[in-house]
Amino acid sequence: MILKTKPELCTQCGQCEKVCSRVWFKEENPEKSAIRVNSKGDGVLINVCNQCGECIEVCPTEAIYRAKNGVVRIDKEKCVGCYSCVGFCPTMSMFFHKDVQEPFKCVACGMCAKECPTGAIYLEK
Ligand code: SF4
Ligand code: SF4
Numbered sequence: 561m562i563l564k565t566k567p568e569l570c571t572q573c574g575q576c577e578k579v580c581s582r583v584w585f586k587e588e589n590p591e592k593s594a595i596r597v598n599s600k601g602d603g604v605l606i607n608v609c610n611q612c613g614e615c616i617e618v619c620p621t622e623a624i625y626r627a628k629n630g631v632v633r634i635d636k637e638k639c640v641g642c643y644s645c646v647g648f649c650p651t652m653s654m655f656f657h658k659d660v661q662e663p664f665k666c667v668a669c670g671m672c673a674k675e676c677p678t679g680a681i682y683l684e685k
Contacts, residue, residue: 561629561668562684563595565606570680572597572604576672583671584664592657594666595681606681609653609666615645623662631668639663 577593585592595608613632616624623638624645634645641661646654656663670683 561631562611563608563666563668564684566680567604567606569678570604575675579672579675618644618648636662
């Protein structure tokens with residue numbers, strides 16, 4: 561599963577950021593979202609994990625793994641909060657917040673895609 565984007569359809573309403581933080585952190589806070597929407601030139605940049613898995617090798621405690629559905633996940637028990645993956649991520653889609661030790665990323669749950677009013681984000685199997 562991968563969350564895919566069509567930035568050209570995005571109106572930067574911010575709904576996806578609200579939904580993601582609500583689902584995973586029980587609060588609406590864009591800084592706790594695993595998807596980030598920003599202006600880029602005249603357009604929009606939607607930053608979200610593409611499940612490339614390059615961070616798996618980088619983690620010194622082997623806390624990052626690919627699940628059966630293809631999604632790259634972080635094992636909170638093994639993560640020591642070194643943030644190597646945050647610095648390494650080629651798309652800068654691994655995020656962190658002072659309230660939690662472990663970084664966080666998109667796990668392709670699809671909740672944001674359900675609520676995007678323009679169809680700018682969607683799940684692909
Ligand atoms: S698919 Fe789920 S985890 Fe990924 S950005 Fe959307 S709400 Fe967050
Ligand atoms: S919910 Fe859809 S239209 Fe709104 S900011 Fe997110 S991707 Fe863009």
